[in-house]
Amino acid sequence: MSKRVPAGDIALYRRLFTELLPYWPGMAGILLLSFAATPLSLLTPLPLKIAVDTVIGSQPVPEFLAPLLPSATSKTALLIAAGVLLIVVSVLTYGLALGLSLVRTYTGERLTLGFRAKLFNRAQHLSFDYHDRKGTLDAVYRIQNDATALRGFALSGVVPLCADAVSLFAMILVTAQIDPLLALVALTICPVLYLLTSICTRRARARWAELKAAESAAMGVVQEVLAALRTVKSFNREDQEGERFVGRAGKLVTGNVQVVLIEGAFDLLIGLTVALGTAAVLVIGVRHVQAGVLSLGSLLLIMGYLAQLYKPLETISRQVTKLQSYIASAERACALLDSPADVPQRPSARPLRRANGGIAFKRVSFAYGAERVLDDISFDVAAGTAVGIVGRTGAGKTTMMNLLARFYDPTGGRILLDGTDLRDYRVDDLRRQFALVLQEPVLFSTTIGENIAYARSDATQDEIIAAVQAANAHDFIARLPQGYDTPVGERGLTLSGGERQRISLARAFLKDAPILILDEPTSAVDTGTEAAIIESLDRLIAGRTSFVIAHRLSAIRHCDQIIHLEGGRLIGVGPAAPAGFPTVVAAEARAH
Numbered sequence: 001m002s003k004r005v006p007a008g009d010i011a012l013y014r015r016l017f018t019e020l021l022p023y024w025p026g027m028a029g030i031l032l033l034s035f036a037a038t039p040l041s042l043l044t045p046l047p048l049k050i051a052v053d054t055v056i057g058s059q060p061v062p063e064f065l066a067p068l069l070p071s072a073t074s075k076t077a078l079l080i081a082a083g084v085l086l087i088v089v090s091v092l093t094y095g096l097a098l099g100l101s102l103v104r105t106y107t108g109e110r111l112t113l114g115f116r117a118k119l120f121n122r123a124q125h126l127s128f129d130y131h132d133r134k135g136t137l138d139a140v141y142r143i144q145n146d147a148t149a150l151r152g153f154a155l156s157g158v159v160p161l162c163a164d165a166v167s168l169f170a171m172i173l174v175t176a177q178i179d180p181l182l183a184l185v186a187l188t189i190c191p192v193l194y195l196l197t198s199i200c201t202r203r204a205r206a207r208w209a210e211l212k213a214a215e216s217a218a219m220g221v222v223q224e225v226l227a228a229l230r231t232v233k234s235f236n237r238e239d240q241e242g243e244r245f246v247g248r249a250g251k252l253v254t255g256n257v258q259v260v261l262i263e264g265a266f267d268l269l270i271g272l273t274v275a276l277g278t279a280a281v282l283v284i285g286v287r288h289v290q291a292g293v294l295s296l297g298s299l300l301l302i303m304g305y306l307a308q309l310y311k312p313l314e315t316i317s318r319q320v321t322k323l324q325s326y327i328a329s330a331e332r333a334c335a336l337l338d339s340p341a342d343v344p345q346r347p348s349a350r351p352l353r354r355a356n357g358g359i360a361f362k363r364v365s366f367a368y369g370a371e372r373v374l375d376d377i378s379f380d381v382a383a384g385t386a387v388g389i390v391g392r393t394g395a396g397k398t399t400m401m402n403l404l405a406r407f408y409d410p411t412g413g414r415i416l417l418d419g420t421d422l423r424d425y426r427v428d429d430l431r432r433q434f435a436l437v438l439q440e441p442v443l444f445s446t447t448i449g450e451n452i453a454y455a456r457s458d459a460t461q462d463e464i465i466a467a468v469q470a471a472n473a474h475d476f477i478a479r480l481p482q483g484y485d486t487p488v489g490e491r492g493l494t495l496s497g498g499e500r501q502r503i504s505l506a507r508a509f510l511k512d513a514p515i516l517i518l519d520e521p522t523s524a525v526d527t528g529t530e531a532a533i534i535e536s537l538d539r540l541i542a543g544r545t546s547f548v549i550a551h552r553l554s555a556i557r558h559c560d561q562i563i564h565l566e567g568g569r570l571i572g573v574g575p576a577a578p579a580g581f582p583t584v585v586a587a588e589a590r591a592h
Helices: 007-043 046-056 063-068 075-125 128-134 136-146 148-178 180-227 229-234 238-290 296-338 397-404 427-431 448-455 461-470 474-479 497-511 527-541 581-591
Strands: 359-368 371-381 386-390 412-417 434-437 515-519 545-549 561-566 569-574
Touching: 007 075, 007 148, 007 296, 046 075, 046 296, 075 136, 075 148, 075 296, 128 136, 136 148, 136 180, 136 296, 148 180, 148 296, 180 229, 180 238, 180 296, 229 238, 238 296, 359 397, 371 397, 371 412, 371 561, 371 569, 386 397, 397 515, 397 545, 434 497, 448 461, 448 497, 461 474, 461 497, 461 527, 497 527, 515 527, 527 545
Parallel strands: 386 545, 386 561, 434 515, 515 545
Antiparallel strands: 359 371, 359 412, 561 569
């Protein structure tokens, strides 16, 4: 069976090392401090050798220590010197450990923050199709949990492996200087450790990948239920949802037990292998002492070094196995980074300051996978025209507007803005040409003022107030105890539906985009609130190219042009509501 690292793993390791490059000063500091631990560990057994061979026996002190001690030093003084050396080495060891811990913590937190930010930025640019298929919680899990893989890979994988490799090399050299045969015997366990590590690594990697997917799925249930808690409570489904969560999370119990069994069995085999190597060295070492080839102090020194020789060997073996958890997470994180963006930007894309607003659909088709949603749609809209879009649920109205804002690209045909294909504009410039007002307004868990200023971060307070007044929202905001500084709560649920919609309209006024997309802006409010919203909509639409998706005739009564869709096909385009539209309205009202 081949023991080579798979090509995919090599590419992943290269990718992770690339991600670590910006943090090389911290990594270098950790490595240097880790390397400094090796000479300190070499000094640890020396006090014991001095006490046994020189103080108790008659052996001279080690040559490199002789210049530090007077030639006529008494055995009492040597014993005191051995004790002082033990204290100094201990203080230096713990001081070094503190410095290493501080540098590791700082570098690790910076690594995690930087990688999380990169994943978060990428998640925002991924296609709606990706989030629809995977679910938003999948991206959240990768950002929050899988992002820590880079820190684990670097600080619990690369750094310890490098430090232990240096320590191992140093221990081999020192042991070989004292007794080459014992050094050779000690190293005979290396092929066995390599074979055990290779077998365990493959099995642990597969289990960790399954565990990450299962944990993400379990958290998906939590996010889904808490986001729809009102619905869950209204149907008394708490117990059933609890069972669904346990069913998903139950796989974690089995998976973790399997991982512990794999790692436990591996640790047992590693310990057994090291014990066999230690026993062989001990037997041969005692024979050398009996034969007068080796002093007792030297044997004790070798046994001390042997423990430190085997320690990096054990650590390397165990770290390679434990590293599989980080590798499994890193694969998931990198898969998010490598997912295609929502829409590609052409290298020759042109800038766009402010569009006039002329729109043309040229034989546009679109499909979600194998499901065809729009079929051969063609129409022209002059700049400044208010267009009503009608049709039954599932007719393709919202999809058509998603294509216009270039949230998706057509699978066939072209969409033109001022005579130019949308794909020929820079994506950011194109998105600045649109303001959206949705059926369910999207507010963030911050203040009313900050939610309105979301449209323009550089807006002044006077500009915000002017937009709010145009949206007929100033009076209700002014009555609030904190006014514009009032927090709206999660998703704006401390406000009524009409209040949330008027804040959404104020945001559209503040953005002052040349093209408006209004998706059912009055369907979720009462008739009294609807009148105030329609009044502000009339002001918002004036002079702009506007698309109004509606099931209520009142929402499109002032539109210049009506587009009727059914089953993804264009039924008619005209200056008035299509025949039978009141019937469509009544049917949709009953459906809603």
